[in-house]
Amino acid sequence: MTAELVRGQNHPLSQVRLEIRVSAGTPIVAAAALSDETGRIHGVEWVAHPGAPTQPGLEVSRQAAADHRLAVDLDALPEAVHRVGVLLALPAGGAGPVRFGAVAAPFVAVTGLDGGEIASYTLTGLDAEAAVVALELYRRQGAWKVRAVGQGYAGGLAELLTDQGLPQARQLAGSIDEAVAQGLARSVQAPPPRTADGDRSRQTATPALGPDQGGTAPQGDPGPVPPTSPYGGQPPGVPGQPAPQPTYPGTAPDPSAVTQPSVPTAGSPIDYSHPHRQNTAPPPPPPTAPPAAPGQPAQPVAGDATGWSMEERLYNQVWGMFEDLARTTAAYRSAVDFAESRMDKELEQVLSDPRSRIGGQGDAAREAARARHAQLVAQAREALDRDIAQLTAEADVVEPALPPAYARWDNPVWHAYRPPMEIPMALRLGDLHLPEADRIRIPMLVRLPLERGLWIDSGHTGSSDGSFTDSHAMERLALDTAVAHAARLLAVYPAGEFTVHVIDPAGSGAQPLAPLVQTGVLASPPALGAAGVADVLGRLTQRVDLVQMAVRGGAADSLPPGFDTSQQLLIVNDFPHGFDDRAVNQLRYLADEGPAFGVHLMMVSDREESSGYGPLLDPLWRSLLRLSPVPDDHLADPWVGHAWTYEPSLVPPGSQVLQQVLAQVAAARTKY
Structure with a gap:
């Protein structure tokens, strides 16, 4: 008791x-x-x-x-x-x-x-x-x-x-x-907590042996809830805050709304009521798997989590897989650590006793300690392998069922791509995996609108891939990664609801940026030189100021006629070249205040090259989610804190899918 x-x-x-x-x-x-x-x-x-x-x-x-x-x-x-x-x-x-x-x-x-x-x-x-x-x-x-x-x-x-x-x-x-x-x-930003009926039974399959396997995202208290942004959709939280209640499919955003959205706090059940929906009933139950043979695990089904739509079910299912793998790996690692510490302690006791230090008695004690260690490790590995097998089977059915916003670029779903009518819940930025389960790739999904800016690190990474030691190759690959992310963002937003700006002071990114430039999806040609940098940053900071004043003053209708209410993405290449102190301060302002008011930042930069600014830029880097253009173990899950290997979502070599998608985006923008 x-x-x-x-x-x-x-x-x-x-x-x-x-x-x-x-x-x-x-x-x-x-x-x-x-x-x-x-x-x-x-x-x-x-x-x-x-x-x-x-x-x-x-x-x-x-x-x-x-x-x-x-x-x-x-x-x-x-x-x-x-x-x-x-x-x-x-x-x-x-x-x-x-x-x-x-x-x-x-x-x-x-x-x-x-x-x-x-x-x-x-x-x-x-x-x-x-x-x-x-x-x-x-x-x-x-x-x-x-x-x-x-x-x-x-x-x-x-x-x-x-x-x-x-x-x-x-x-x-x-x-x-x-x-x-x-x-x-x-840390990867976690979604709002699932309801009790959405919990996954596999989470209790393995005894929790890890020291820190519990927890939701390391996010701050929501505090005062910001009003709905006038540029449409629910406003994102600031870095470190829980994601807002999503705008579900079937409802268009209200560009003039200034009401208080419902934001679930950590540990509270998700409120599935929608501000524009009269029906307050809970979402329909997820599909069930066919009965399994006696003694066999249930067959996985794509979309077996709760949600109003298949998109939301798949989103929750992917996050459930991510959490399950984090916890089962933590249990395995903790069990192995315990087995090793127990063996060390038993061997230390043998060595501390002069009577058993030498001779057959000492050898037998040491052999028994090693045997107990091997048995404990084998039991832990058996439990881990069982969970990994189930997760692998689930990943095999979930990956082909993902919509374009969640799918890899090599998924056939992109061949049937058409510009969407609504904003999806989330976006895939790459894959995550752990060494104990290298075959399983967990899609890294982030909520939309983006709650944090992105930093594509073009400098040294912890990757073991020695083919990218050349700095020029890393810079090119980093910008290719940024272009792929920008193209995906353009593709998943409805026509006219996402605008991309590029700052390339020295013009060094002309070739990687060609898909964006040639298809005409950019708001304007890439900004060059100090004058171009000052012009773009000045316009975007002014935009944030205007929207911020309108929202906080409760006067969303007072924005100038013809004001662009779309989400704005600024890609900054080759920072800090071409940036003076004023431009650096404007970047920091956009990184801190921009996401809440529809302006998002994507930096392509080597942090070491900006070291001349000293600690002035530390808050900038911390406010951005660091991504690498090559596999690197720099991201952590929000439950246990494992170091996960991140792999960027890149277009397969020789594929024309990116150009085809951008061409359709440009055509839809023209009609819009």
């Missing part, structure tokens, strides 16, 4: 390997601190946090998330440790809440590895606190107990760690904030 604790109450622990599960309803930072009998933390190495997620006996999440799973092995803790404090904090410097009184009360549970709850605690009564000691595991007379603490600190992690006696408290708090910011910058 689970013990539901109140503040100050304790409960005995009968297990030494535990999970601590945290559910907060909004992204928070989770950490764990080791301390002695007096509650003093001896040094930074006694704290497990996103910047250093693994310490002896502890593993915590690598990023901010609404849900966390922390792993604790009490037997692996150093002898000097008598307490383990579970620390929760709101991310500093983000767009989310700054005090726990503004969010739902966090819930913390101590469970065994089988998921069975041992004790739980809801942290009620918090107000101005930005950090809190939620629980404390402590050793008393050789036995371990858990105590509900709930001690909050308005000064955040710095004040909390100082109170715990850590001399480097402020430095450590700063490094934690930095690690969280980096995690947000590299």
Whole structure:
């Protein structure tokens, strides 16, 4: 029976390997601190946090998330440790809440590895606190107990760690904030949470052994909901915020609406009601698979998730596959780590005993330890292979069923392409995969309108492909990647609802940009020289200013006659060449404010080449989603934080599909 604790109450622990599960309803930072009998933390190495997620006996999440799973092995803790404090904090410097009184009360549970709850605690009564000691595991007379603490600190992690006696408290708090910011910058934006009836049963197939397998996207609290943008459709959130409620097929956007859209908060069920729909019934059930043979897994079906349309079902299904693979891989990695740590501990015990250090007894003990390690790893691999086989079968039926916005360029669906009448929910920017399941490619889908700008990195990447060491080849491939992304964006928007501008100061991208220029889909020829840069940036920043004032002033109808209400994309090639300080500040402004008001940025740049600006550009890079033109393991999932290998969505060599699609886009624009 689970013990539901109140503040100050304790409960005995009968297990030494535990999970601590945290559910907060909004992204928070989770950490764990080791301390002695007096509650003093001896040094930074006694704290497990996103910047250093693994310490002896502890593993915590690598990023901010609404849900966390922390792993604790009490037997692996150093002898000097008598307490383990579970620390929760709101991310500093983000767009989310700054005090726990503004969010739902966090819930913390101590469970065994089988998921069975041992004790739980809801942290009620918090107000101005930005950090809190939620629980404390402590050793008393050789036995371990858990105590509900709930001690909050308005000064955040710095004040909390100082109170715990850590001399480097402020430095450590700063490094934690930095690690969280980096995690947000590299994490793929997650969709709103699925409803309970949309959960996938496979998620419970493998016991959760990972330290940080829980969590939704590391996104900030939605805060005040922005009004609907006057240029049509629902406004995107700022980086780090949950995606807005989608505009479902069958409803045209209202260009003058300034009402408050419904934005689901993390942990809440999705509201399937539509502002322009009288029918408030839930979406129709997804298709069901034919009955499986006894003892065999069910056959996968494309679109088996919930949703109003097949497009939405496929979107939710892809994200479900992404989450399933992240969690099952985390369980496997955690099981392997445990097997190795257990074997190391057993071998250490053998070596520490002089009687078993040599001779047949020691050899037998070492062999037994290695055999137990092999058995545990084999069991973990068997569970992983079972889940991968099911995911592979699902991927094989889902990929051919994807609509153009979600499909690869080599999918035959593009041969039947016609300009759409409505904006899709999302767009495919490439594929993601993990080394344990290299055959499975998860489509990387991002919500539309784009909530963050894109940065196509033309510099050094971590790719093992040595054929792209030449800088000129990388620059060309990066711009080819940008053109492919821009063409896809043009193709999935209705005619006249998406406009592309290009800045190419030195004219070095003439050849890769040729498909956009020759088909006539650009708003104007690529801007050249300093004068061209100043003209384009000036017009777009002025546009953001006008829309921003109209929306915030509740006067969307006051925009000038003939104002272009389409979404705007600015491709910037070869930055920082041709940019002065004023132009750099305008770029930062567009990156920060543009997405919420219909202007999106796509940078094609080598970050090292802009190092002369110093830290001035760091906020710019962090506000953009970095993509690579070659396979590179630089993106993280929003649940566990694995490093996923990203592969860009490129047109197959020799294919004319991109030119054919752009020609149809241009023809539709002419009719429009």
